[in-house]
Amino acid sequence: MLLPDAPPAPHDLRAPVLAWFSEHARDLPWRAADRTPWGVLVSEVMLQQTPVVRVEPAWRAWMQRWPGPAELAEASTADVLRAWDRLGYPRRALRLQECARTVVERHGGVLPSTEAELLALPGVGAYTAAAVLAFAYGRRSVVLDTNVRRVLARTVAGEALPAPTQTAAETRLAAGYVPDDDATAARWAAASMELGALVCTARAPRCDACPVRDRCRWLAAGRPGDVHAHRRRTQAWAGTDRQVRGRVMALLREALGPVPAAAVDAVWQDAGQLARCVDGLVADGLVERVPAASVDDPPTYRLPG
DNA sequence: AAGGCGGGGAT
DNA sequence: ATCCCAGCCTT
Numbered sequence: 099m100l101l102p103d104a105p106p107a108p109h110d111l112r113a114p115v116l117a118w119f120s121e122h123a124r125d126l127p128w129r130a131a132d133r134t135p136w137g138v139l140v141s142e143v144m145l146q147q148t149p150v151v152r153v154e155p156a157w158r159a160w161m162q163r164w165p166g167p168a169e170l171a172e173a174s175t176a177d178v179l180r181a182w183d184r185l186g187y188p189r190r191a192l193r194l195q196e197c198a199r200t201v202v203e204r205h206g207g208v209l210p211s212t213e214a215e216l217l218a219l220p221g222v223g224a225y226t227a228a229a230v231l232a233f234a235y236g237r238r239s240v241v242l243d244t245n246v247r248r249v250l251a252r253t254v255a256g257e258a259l260p261a262p263t264q265t266a267a268e269t270r271l272a273a274g275y276v277p278d279d280d281a282t283a284a285r286w287a288a289a290s291m292e293l294g295a296l297v298c299t300a301r302a303p304r305c306d307a308c309p310v311r312d313r314c315r316w317l318a319a320g321r322p323g324d325v326h327a328h329r330r331r332t333q334a335w336a337g338t339d340r341q342v343r344g345r346v347m348a349l350l351r352e353a354l355g356p357v358p359a360a361a362v363d364a365v366w367q368d369a370g371q372l373a374r375c376v377d378g379l380v381a382d383g384l385v386e387r388v389p390a391a392s393v394d395d396p397p398t399y400r401l402p403g
Numbered sequence: 404a405a406g407g408c409g410g411g412g413a414t
Numbered sequence: 415a416t417c418c419c420a421g422c423c424t425t
Contacts, residue, residue, distance in 0.1 A: 145420040152411075153420090186409030190422080223422050233420095243420045263404060291420060300418060301414075332416065333407085344409050382408095 105254045106313040108275045112286055118309035119289030122296060126150065127158060128233070129288075135209040135234035136166050136201075142226045142233075143194050148185050150295070156185055168207050170198035175403030179384065180351050188347055188384055193221030211235045229287070238283035240273045245294025246287075250275065252298060256315030258324040259300065342366050342375040346399075347384065356388055356398035 123129070128141035140160060144153040160181055164170040170178070175195060182191035197219045201209055209230070210216055216227035228239035247260040250272055260268065275290075277283045297304050305317050316322070324330075335341055345365040350357055366372040376399070379385040386402045 142420065147408090147419060147421055148410080149412080149419045184410060186411085186419095187421090189408070193422085221422070225421060229420065241420085244418090245420065295420080331406095332418095335410085336415095338407095340408055340410090347409085 103315070103318065105315065106310070108277075110313055111253060111275060111310055112277060114309035114313075115289050115293055116282075116285060118297075119285070119292055123288070123292055124150075124296075127154065127161075133234075134166070135211070135230065137161055138234035139197070139209060139222075139226070139230050140194065142229045143190055143197075143221055144185055146190060146221075146226070147187060152185065156181075156183065164198075166207070167198035167201040167209065170195055171202045176401035178403075179347070179401050183351070184348075189382060190221055192383055196220040197222065209234070211237070213239065232284040232287040236280055236284045238276065238278070238280045239287070240269060240276055241287035241291065242269060242272045243291055243294075244300075245291040245298070246272060247294075248300060249290050249294045249298045252303075252316035253310055253314045256319050256322075257326075258316060258322060259326060261326050262329050339371065339375050339378070342371060343379055346372075346376060346379060350385060350399060350401050353400070356400045358398050359396035362399050 126141075127133070128138055137157075141153065141157050144157055144160075163181065164173060173195065175192070178191050178195050179188055182188055185191075200219055201207060205215070210219075211231070211234075213227050213231060216222050216230055217224070222230075225241070225243050228241045229243070231237040231239040232241050242264070244260075247264065247268065250268075251257045251260040254271065254275075275286075277286050293309070297308050305311050305314070305321075308314065308317075311317055342365075346362060349362065349365055362376065363369065363372065366375075376385065376387075380387050383402060386400050388398045388400060390397050
């Protein structure tokens with residue numbers, strides 16, 4: 099077999115991936131025919147750094163409880179944070195509710211459908227705006243997530259993994275592979291993401307099952323190692339502020355009422371670090387500090403709203 | 404451009 | 415133990 103030494107032409111990459119997608123697309127609820135634009139946005143926010151398998155049940159419960167922005171806007175923030183449960187990065191839940199309130203107040207309860215308006219919403223960045231345009235409104239957009247970045251890094255650039263931080267050149271390259279018409283562009287977005295999620299995975303790619311294995315520059319080069327490895331730093335977990343914040347949030351989520359300061363103090367040994375983290379959570383709007391009745395008594399803590 | 408920000412399942 | 419996950423926001 100003749101292996102490629104030049105980037106594949108857009109159509110040569112797209113056509114096999116689109117055909118593969120028509121057979122292997124997962125049956126996800128936010129792709130169902132009865133989906134709403136708001137439901138698509140909720141799924142995208144939940145999927146920001148949280149895997150599909152964990153999002154799916156949470157999304158179903160969430161949409162059952164708060165079907166649209168109007169319902170979420172009216173909810174108690176404490177309920178929102180409890181429903182977010184352990185999806186991680188609870189600031190996303192806060193922003194999602196802020197987003198709902200913005201949609202209600204500024205857009206009459208209808209999720210906007212232009213890129214600029216979407217980008218102006220809390221918690222909506224370049225990826226999420228593009229994804230909503232494609233998946234909710236069927237519009238052409240450059241959807242460049244971790245999956246698509248990896249697919250293009252391998253097939254087009256011949257590298258094992260994309261660079262740690264996304265570059266403008268990468269966006270331009272991705273734009274060159276997006277089909278011209280709205281419907282096909284939206285389908286390409288879903289298909290290229292799905293390929294990255296199911297076949298062209300970060301850990302153990304299934305190149306033997308890949309629809310573009312005969313056009314992939316990375317495979318042709320013998321699957322060389324990650325040239326960016328020396329620049330990647332893995333985020334530590336044990337002992338970090340993120341772990342401490344997570345403990346505090348878990349305690350408050352499970353509590354029925356206000357939690358005494360002593361109970362909060364019990365979740366972490368290092369009092370200084372704990373105090374700093376609690377202050378941070380209060381500053382972020384994730385936690386409320388309730389002063390005690392007497393100035394000599396310690397305060398209590400609870401979820402806001 | 405870099406660093407902070409959760410949490411769990413897989414290796 | 416480390417890696418990875420449909421990123422966003424601030425500095």
